[in-house]
Amino acid sequence: MKRLQDLLRIEFPVFQAPMAGSQLHELALATSEAGGLGCLPCALLSPAQAREQLGLLRAGTRKPIAVNFFSHQPPQPDAAREAAWKQLLKPYYVELGVDFDAPTPVSSRQPFDLAACELVEAFRPEVVSFHFGLPAPELLARVKATGACILSSATTPAEARWLAARGVDGVIAQGAEAGGHRGVFLGEEVDTQMGLFSLLPQIVDAVDVPVIAAGGIAEPRAVHAAMALGASAVQVGTAYLFTPEARPTPAHRAALASDAAEVTALTRLFSGRPARSIVNRLMRELGAMNPVAPAFPLAGGALMPLRAVADGDFGQLWSGQSARLARRDLDAAGLTRWFGEAALAATAPQ
């Protein structure tokens, strides 16, 4: 099999994980320019914002770039459930002096749609990656027709087989260690999710396309380990949040740099879908997987007024399980090269 970096014409098999809400084009640009694969997450951008950011990324580098989209089905609104959720949060509104009767903001995540497809057709990013499965076949075919390399995340061997059967060019094996949203799309259970030690080799054995290892990869030892388990590339998320090109909120940045980052859990409180966050007050007090929180992505709306006052207590603090291992003294270019040199050493013929 041809090396993934040769297929993609990148220097290092190091992918910067898309981190919607914690980065814009700057991080992707610096990563791609340094020889890795930078990625712009579009899930939290309006079509106009996505066009602007992708334009800035494309204009800033001649090297390959990636764009990431969520491919979930938007939920049916459920007024009763949303009211129950806001009621559950009422004591916090009262405590913080936030107006409970003001209209609840709407939390939105943009699924991949016709407008997004047209954006891809206009800018022709070298890589298009999806989270939560794949878009509808007719849209996927249009993305393929642009010549883009298509990736998606698998959290189980079954999901990897499903993706491979639909013609993806690579599978991101998202170990349970990973920060942010689990990419799970077959079933809804998360208590059966696998750590990367088990998931990665099983996916490598299950599919014939390159596998990118994700989750808990925050320094070179993990790069060597991922390559030993059969990865063709690594995808790094949390470690990039410490670089100046990332844009976590101040509360998020502070939590990542604190001892609290040693303790993370999957939670559905912030969006309605399970995602890994540093454990904070809301998770402790309501239970991280509380079923009252509305379906993705609606749960976040009622939290927005609370986050405006106390983001660290009521906002998502996405983090993988290896934040404490990440360096804090490198910019995105330096981090990319640090991982990249490890990856090349790990795959060099001996």
Next chain:
Amino acid sequence: MKRLQDLLRIEFPVFQAPMAGSQLHELALATSEAGGLGCLPCALLSPAQAREQLGLLRAGTRKPIAVNFFSHQPPQPDAAREAAWKQLLKPYYVELGVDFDAPTPVSSRQPFDLAACELVEAFRPEVVSFHFGLPAPELLARVKATGACILSSATTPAEARWLAARGVDGVIAQGAEAGGHRGVFLGEEVDTQMGLFSLLPQIVDAVDVPVIAAGGIAEPRAVHAAMALGASAVQVGTAYLFTPEARPTPAHRAALASDAAEVTALTRLFSGRPARSIVNRLMRELGAMNPVAPAFPLAGGALMPLRAVADGDFGQLWSGQSARLARRDLDAAGLTRWFGEAALAATAPQ
């Protein structure tokens, strides 16, 4: 640091994980004879059985051996909770035609106590390992006085620091991938448990003693990965269950060899403490972490009559997350050498 296999005078840095209920001395004997470190689990043995099994192990090999004990605190009996648990199981008793009014068997796990300490003093195993923390200081001091190398499992960096501060000679980093009981002993939460990719290097960085990697290690790729992350040895459990020297129940053996082994979860149904099992009917129908199940180890009692009729549906099917990667054509000696050669290759100077 001296190599762990040199300290222990074993050929390979390969530890056979103690699997109470699924093995006796035969598996430990074959592993030690082949150059690894075989381990006899005593948690489910009476003092007389433990003495017999340890005697057979000691007599069968002149090579180093390990013995494992649980170091939990026995719970306060709680008749109301046990009654509620049995009531929850009543539909199964009815369905299977099992006498609901017969006395409920008592499920027991032997904690490390004076009798166990005297056994250690009599047989002087080279390694004594504990699960669920450590025994009381005066008992631990007596074990140390025998010259045994003392190990215990850590499931978080905090637990590793706690163990190191109490003078263990090595820490077993038990990744969330591992089958059987989580060794968690500081706190009771399991939703914050780490995959081995994150746990292992953080423990390696946190303590000054050798770290043994456990969880999801079922073939040589994982051995290379564990060594890359800083492990001094690997501990292999599930893969040994496929060898003829292991003694899983027929239902357990069948489940391990089936596609069902791809899906495991942590459950407290079978013992009262979270442990990883292949998902079976009881877990699906009651919820794997159902809080009604009594405290460890009492939950298992009311299940015994059901297991006698339908073990696969109502019995623990302990398995790590990599069972599908395990070979099925080797005996314990062959498996030990297969892992051992990988471990020596992974640590050889290049």
